[in-house]
Structures are given as C-alpha cells and as structure tokens.
Amino acid sequence: MDLAQLFIHDTTLAFVFEIMVRCVLMYILIILFLRLTGKRGVRQLSIFEVAILLALGSIAGDPMFDEELPILQAVLVMSVVIIMYRLTTWLMMKYQPFEDLIEGKSLYVVEDGMLVLDKIQRGKMSHDEFFAEMRQQGVEHLGQVRVGLLETDGKFSILFYPDEQVRHGLPLFPKAAQIVYQVQPEVQYACTYCGFITTLSSAQTPCVRCGCHKWTEAMNTLRIT
Numbered sequence: 001m002d003l004a005q006l007f008i009h010d011t012t013l014a015f016v017f018e019i020m021v022r023c024v025l026m027y028i029l030i031i032l033f034l035r036l037t038g039k040r041g042v043r044q045l046s047i048f049e050v051a052i053l054l055a056l057g058s059i060a061g062d063p064m065f066d067e068e069l070p071i072l073q074a075v076l077v078m079s080v081v082i083i084m085y086r087l088t089t090w091l092m093m094k095y096q097p098f099e100d101l102i103e104g105k106s107l108y109v110v111e112d113g114m115l116v117l118d119k120i121q122r123g124k125m126s127h128d129e130f131f132a133e134m135r136q137q138g139v140e141h142l143g144q145v146r147v148g149l150l151e152t153d154g155k156f157s158i159l160f161y162p163d164e165q166v167r168h169g170l171p172l173f174p175k176a177a178q179i180v181y182q183v184q185p186e187v188q189y190a191c192t193y194c195g196f197i198t199t200l201s202s203a204q205t206p207c208v209r210c211g212c213h214k215w216t217e218a219m220n221t222l223r224i225t
C-alpha cells in the first residue's frame with residue numbers, strides 16, 4: 001500500500017487552505033439553517049425531525065472537502081429542505097390528520113392502573129421500554145398511575161392517582177416483580193403481562209383479562225413526593 005497515496009493523494013497546499021475556508025463557511029451555514037428550522041433544541045425529536053436532520057447533515061458534510069461542490073449548491077439544497085420542513089410543520093399545524101400521518105398519534109399505554117391491552121398485543125411497543133420510562137419518573141407500581149400516555153416524540157406523560165386512590169398494581173422494579181409459583185389467600189396478585197389485579201387460588205390460574213398466567217405479588221405503596 002502506498003501511504004502517500006492513502007493519506008495525501010493529490011492534496012495541494014492551496015487545497016488545504018480551501019478546505020479550511022469551506023469548513024468555516026459550511027459551519028456558519030449549518031448553524032444559520034438549523035436556526036431557521038425554528039427548533040430551540042434537539043432533546044426530543046420525532047422521527048420526521050430526525051429525517052430532516054439526517055438530510056441536512058449529509059448535505060452539510062460533503063462541500064467541506066469536495067472541491068467539485070460549490071457552496072452555492074449546498075446552500076440551494078439546504079434551502080429547499082428547510083422550506084419543505086417549514087411547509088410540513090405548517091401543514092401539520094393546520095390539518096390534524098396530516099399531523100397524525102407524519103408524526104403518528106400519542107398512545108394510551110396505561111389506563112386505570114393497567115396496561116392497555118390492544119396496544120401491547122399488537123406489538124406496537126415492548127413492556128421494557130415504557131416500564132423504564134415510568135421508573136425514571138418515580139413510579140413504583142402501576143396502581144399509582146391513572147393514565148400513561150406515550151407521546152409522539154417518545155416522551156412518556158403520566159397522570160397519577162391521588163394518594164387516597166392508589167390501588168394495588170404491578171410492580172415495575174425487577175426485584176419486586178418476581179413471578180410467584182405458590183399463592184396465598186387474601187393476597188392481591190398482579191398479571192405481569194397486563195397489570196390485572198386479583199386474588200388467586202392457584203398460581204396457574206390464567207388472567208381473565210389477557211389469558212397470561214404469570215403472576216407477581218401486587219404492591220400498593222404510595223408515591224414519595
């Protein structure tokens with residue numbers, strides 16, 4: 001292998017300086033164009049916004065070192081993408097069905113302290129994903145949650161029960177959610193699949209709500225605020 005070919009090839013000193021100028025110019029342009037998206041930060045992006053950023057990113061890189069690419073062309077491409085982006089967000093604001101199409105809808109994951117069945121059964125999401133979200137928001141078990149909504153940007157919104165309405169629920173922390181093989185009378189058990197709460201005469205009893213038969217002892221601790 002020819003190392004000079006690998007590392008330098010036909011790079012001239014003049015082109016080294018051109019690359020530097022190109023990088024500075026593109027850097028400034030990228031910041032300007034990102035400001036034009038109107039977004040204040042990138043903490044939570046929807047799939048649609050990630051697509052826009054990917055497009056902008058791939059346009060932005062090449063003109064930094066490709067002498068065949070005039071800056072003007074990059075500016076043109078970025079302008080078109082930004083105009084499309086602003087047009088799309090405008091249409092989304094105007095027409096709800098269009099927004100649902102582009103961004104998806106927010107989904108009810110928890111209602112009345114139990115997981116919403118058709119969502120998990122259709123495999124739209126995995127338990128682990130939103131259990132982790134709820135744990136991070138300090139939820140110890142589902143009996144504390146009146147409503148859990150998965151937003152289109154992947155955030156998880158929770159409405160809690162007030163303390164006097166907290167009921168038994170499925171524990172969300174792994175150590176507390178171990179599957180039981182022996183049951184005791186008078187104890188509330190939680191279906192590990194759907195969060196249904198019941199007393200059991202046998203650990204093999206199927207859940208009347210989802211048909212699953214993996215049970216764990218339910219909790220009814222209050223939230224610590």
Ligand SMILES: [Zn+2]
Pocket residue numbers: 191192193194195196207208209210211212
């Ligand atoms: Zn169940």
